[in-house]
Amino acid sequence: MRLFRNMFANSKLRKMAGVQSIAHSTPGGITPHLHKSRSLRSKIMAIPIPPHLLIPLQQQQGTASAACVKAGDRVLKYQKIADATDSTSLDIYAPSSGVVSMIQNHTTINPAEKEQLCIFIDTDGKDEELAEIDAIEWQTLTREELLPVIRNAGICGMGGAGFPLPKKMETSSNREIHTLIVNAAECEPFITADQALIRERSEAVIQGAEILQYAINAKHCVIAIERSKGDAIAALSKSISHSSVEIVILDDKYPAGGERQVIQAVSGKELQANKLPADAGIHLQNVGSVYAVYRAVAESKPCISRITTLTGEALQTPKNFEALIGTPVSFLFDLCGIDKKNHAKTVVGGSLMGIELMDTSAPVMQSSNCLIAGSLAEFPDTIPEQPCIRCGFCAEACPAGLLPQQLLSYSRSEDAQQLEDHGLFDCIECGACSYVCPSKIPLVQYYRNSKEQLALSQEVFDTSKGWQARFQDHQYRIKKLKDEAEPRTAIKPANIPSAEEKPQGTFSKDQAILDVAAAVSRVKARRKNVIASSESPAKPIQADGEAET
Incomplete structure (x- = not known):
């Protein structure tokens, strides 16, 4: 083909x-x-x-x-x-x-x-190497060996x-x-x-x-x-x-x-x-x-x-x-002979998708394809963004066919559903929209932040669902163990009679009325005794050795 x-x-x-x-x-x-x-x-x-x-x-x-x-x-x-x-x-x-x-x-x-x-x-x-390994004739290898x-x-x-x-x-x-x-x-x-x-x-x-x-x-x-x-x-x-x-x-x-x-x-x-x-x-x-x-x-x-x-x-x-x-x-x-007076910014990658590096002691990695020691002329100070004028230049420049101005609006309003519906995650963050924007709006920065927020929200949601599933699974295991366990009989002390041996009482409405009336009478009698003792005169204090008359 x-x-x-x-x-x-x-x-x-x-x-x-x-x-x-x-x-x-x-x-x-x-x-x-x-x-x-x-x-x-x-x-x-x-x-x-x-x-x-x-x-x-x-x-x-x-x-x-x-x-x-x-x-x-x-x-x-x-x-x-x-x-x-x-x-x-x-x-x-x-x-x-x-x-x-x-x-x-x-x-x-x-x-x-x-x-x-x-x-x-x-x-x-x-620069001492390990023992040299012979070159491989790769044409003689199978794919599984290669x-x-x-x-x-x-x-x-x-x-x-x-x-x-x-x-x-x-x-x-x-x-x-x-x-x-x-x-x-x-x-x-x-x-x-x-x-x-x-x-x-x-x-x-x-x-x-x-x-x-x-x-x-x-x-x-x-x-x-x-x-x-x-x-x-x-x-x-x-x-x-x-x-x-x-x-x-x-x-x-x-x-x-x-x-x-x-x-x-x-x-x-x-x-x-x-x-x-x-x-x-x-x-x-x-x-x-x-x-x-x-x-x-x-x-x-x-x-x-x-x-x-x-x-x-x-x-x-x-x-x-x-x-x-x-x-x-x-x-x-x-x-390369760096002119520190002319050095305004360090960028790793290209000027459109690269990231700024503040600490130049950081090491080169396999993905480090370019290191830019940029001047102010190459990377001028950021111009404050102006309101969107709906010119449509960003939509014309977008290689993914998105509507950047709509994504900007939904990013500012944090409308997650509209962001997903309008293809936020189809954005490759190439920076073409920001490059052509006459209002100097950092569109990619807005999209990147929105992606991070949505990813964080999804992570929290997935975590909560995971904990819920774990809790339900734990409860299920406990119930299953209880259902599968053999019934056990507690060992009772010898001097405690069983439930069958205990006399079973009967309930009588008339007897209950009499018991309540008796309890009320006892309370009234106790109250009278307390009042009587408080109204009686106090006895004089006798001196030592005096007989009571």
């Missing part, structure tokens, strides 16, 4: 070697200034080994890993330092050799900058979402997958990590895609990339001359790289809101994740690094680094 249109009409692109197809159009989108050229001027550079590494035990969506080393242990490069605890957790490996100094909480890269448990390694500069190799490499999604790769592959393995899509769109401003990776290591990317295609038994494999990335397209075209991998060229707009937008552009079919890509027979992976799969299988190396873009006007030499996981952000900024 073929999912793509005919070849490009553009002769320049068609002259490039390789199979290329034009993507289907998708709704909405914007064309912001990209700010990409500065970080693409130089090649990918390896970083010197940092003196300290801070490896978070949770770098992905899911549960944290369990440390298998302790303070004082010496570790080697590629040595496992944490074990996966379930299917949403990952094995974690040491990025360099050194000594574990401590395991404690530290600020990490997340929207709330919450502290997470990290393994601190004081590196020794030797999947554990990928699973044990500790890879999560490197496009920003950080979904664990093993869990995603597990979901796809339970469904029939006809197409693997390698997402190389990288549409958000400032980020160039994937473009640089393809430009310089396209052969490895293609092999990684072929490995992943074989592992999930997909019939087709395509790489979706934006039209403007000519150097990356040229590199891919040369590398796929002996491959079945195809190239699909996307329109240059944001957010062309969103999961649902890429699927619609490649297949021409819109993925329903309550469906996963695997439900449509599609498996989607980021370029960085595919490259990590290549290294895990072809080179027998677990994931200990990623390509990260360092950019922003506050950096003298922006570029793409192959950064070790756990490298402090401040260490990378120093390598």
